[in-house]
Amino acid sequence: MSPFTGSATRTPDWRHLRLTVDEGVATVTLARPDKLNALTFGAYADLRDLLAELSRDRSVRALVLGGEGRGFCSGGDVDEIIGATLAMDTAQLLDFNRMTGQVVRAVRECPFPVIAAVHGVAAGAGAVLALAADFRVADPSARFSFLFTRVGLSGGDMGAAYLLPRVVGLGHATRLLMLGEPVRAPEAERIGLLSELTEEGRAAEAAQALARRLADGPALAYAQTKALLTAELDMPLAASVELDASTQALLMNGEDYAEFHAAFTEKRPPKWQGR
Numbered sequence: 001m002s003p004f005t006g007s008a009t010r011t012p013d014w015r016h017l018r019l020t021v022d023e024g025v026a027t028v029t030l031a032r033p034d035k036l037n038a039l040t041f042g043a044y045a046d047l048r049d050l051l052a053e054l055s056r057d058r059s060v061r062a063l064v065l066g067g068e069g070r071g072f073c074s075g076g077d078v079d080e081i082i083g084a085t086l087a088m089d090t091a092q093l094l095d096f097n098r099m100t101g102q103v104v105r106a107v108r109e110c111p112f113p114v115i116a117a118v119h120g121v122a123a124g125a126g127a128v129l130a131l132a133a134d135f136r137v138a139d140p141s142a143r144f145s146f147l148f149t150r151v152g153l154s155g156g157d158m159g160a161a162y163l164l165p166r167v168v169g170l171g172h173a174t175r176l177l178m179l180g181e182p183v184r185a186p187e188a189e190r191i192g193l194l195s196e197l198t199e200e201g202r203a204a205e206a207a208q209a210l211a212r213r214l215a216d217g218p219a220l221a222y223a224q225t226k227a228l229l230t231a232e233l234d235m236p237l238a239a240s241v242e243l244d245a246s247t248q249a250l251l252m253n254g255e256d257y258a259e260f261h262a263a264f265t266e267k268r269p270p271k272w273q274g275r
Contacts, residue, residue, distance in 0.1 A: 010053060016043040018068075019050065024061035024215035025208070026054055033069025038077035039125055041084075044099055047129075051106035061215035061222075061274065063110070064207045065133060066117040067126075075124025075147060082151065097157075100125065104159045107132040108230050111223040113214045117207035118142040123182075128158040131167065134226060135195040135210060139203040142185040144193065150180040166233060168192050218256045219274030 018029040028050065030037035054060045067073050076082065085093060107114050107129065116122075116133035123145040130136050130144065146164070148157045155161065155177030164173040168191045176183060189197045198206045214222060224247050232240045251257055255275040263270040 010057075011049070014046050014050060016040065016046040017050070021060065024059060024219075025211045026060045026063040027208070027211075028063060028065050030065075030067045030073050033067075035077060036071045036074035036121055037067040037069065037126070038074045038080075040077050040080045041096070041099075044103055044125075047103045048099065048106055051103070051110050054112075055106075055110045058274070061112050061219045062211040063112055063114045064117055064204075064211045065114060065129065066204055066207065067119070071120030071126075072116070072118045072122040072142070073126025073129060074121050075126050100158045104128060104132045104163075109227075111226070112219070113211075113222055113226060115207045115211055115214075117204045118144075119201070119203050121145070123147050125158060128160050128163075131160065131163050131193075132158075135207075136188075136193060137196045137198060137203050137207040137210060138185050138188065138194050139198045139200050140185045141200065142188065142194075142203070143182045144176075144188055145180060145182040146176050147180045149178060155180070216272070218270075218272045220254060220256060221251060224251060 018031045020027045028047075030039075030043070032038060032043075054063065085096065088096070113135065114133040115135040115137060116130040118130050118136060118138040119141050121143060122130045124147045127144045127146050146155055146160055148155045148160075160177060161173070164177060167173075168176070172191045175181075183191070183193065185194065185197055188194045196206060196210070228240075228243065228247060231243065235243070255273050256270070259270050259273065
């Protein structure tokens with residue numbers, strides 16, 4: 001995403017989530033613990049807009065997404081979203097569903113790694129938010145449920161039918177999206193849904209440690225790796241290797257590549273600049 005901005009100023013406060021930034025690591029916390037962090041229309045919109053703002057702010061190098069209280073996110077609020085959508089016409093429903101998809105696209109397309117720190121429930125849209133992240137760090141209490149068919153909707157919501165087979169394979173994705181049964185942390189790790197399974201209560205700590213490692217590393221190299229992983233999912237091999245070649249040629253002109261050589265020669269750790 002381009003760092004150039006127009007007349008709009010940076011949002012000072014977010015009503016539907018909590019944001020902190022510490023030396024390149026942004027932490028976004030879903031903060032409705034009394035509702036298991038169920039998402040509202042405003043929460044979806046805030047996530048979409050926040051990720052766009054942070055993508056333009058090149059000081060952010062990694063982001064941790066977590067939930068306050070007993071769980072990560074229980075999905076869309078039954079009363080505030082499902083009840084409301086029953087009164088919407090087709091155009092309004094299309095606008096809403098496009099907005100939820102824009103959140104997933106924003107997670108996948110932002111130029112920094114996103115780490116989902118999952119404990120307790122990650123259901124419905126909450127499971128897809130975790131799925132869209134680059135890393136999923138969870139403790140043994142975590143359970144993922146793609147519940148869309150259980151409310152009479154397609155399991156392919158918010159890009160889940162695109163992303164999940166690419167993470168766990170078509171067979172597991174078919175089972176999870178069709179049946180909507182919960183997948184607890186040990187099985188999630190076994191089928192490849194988790195990046196890291198921590199000890200009880202340590203998911204947030206482990207996610208922060210991973211974010212710090214990423215934030216202290218070669219940010220531009222990470223950003224381009226993420227971009228290529230997304231772009232090349234549906235490319236033929238010839239197009240992929242050509243895109244890889246172009247990307248490497250650009251990065252070889254960067255400061256970090258030269259810094260690695262200088263650090264190696266001088267037998268010291270590199271001082272990454274993200275350029």
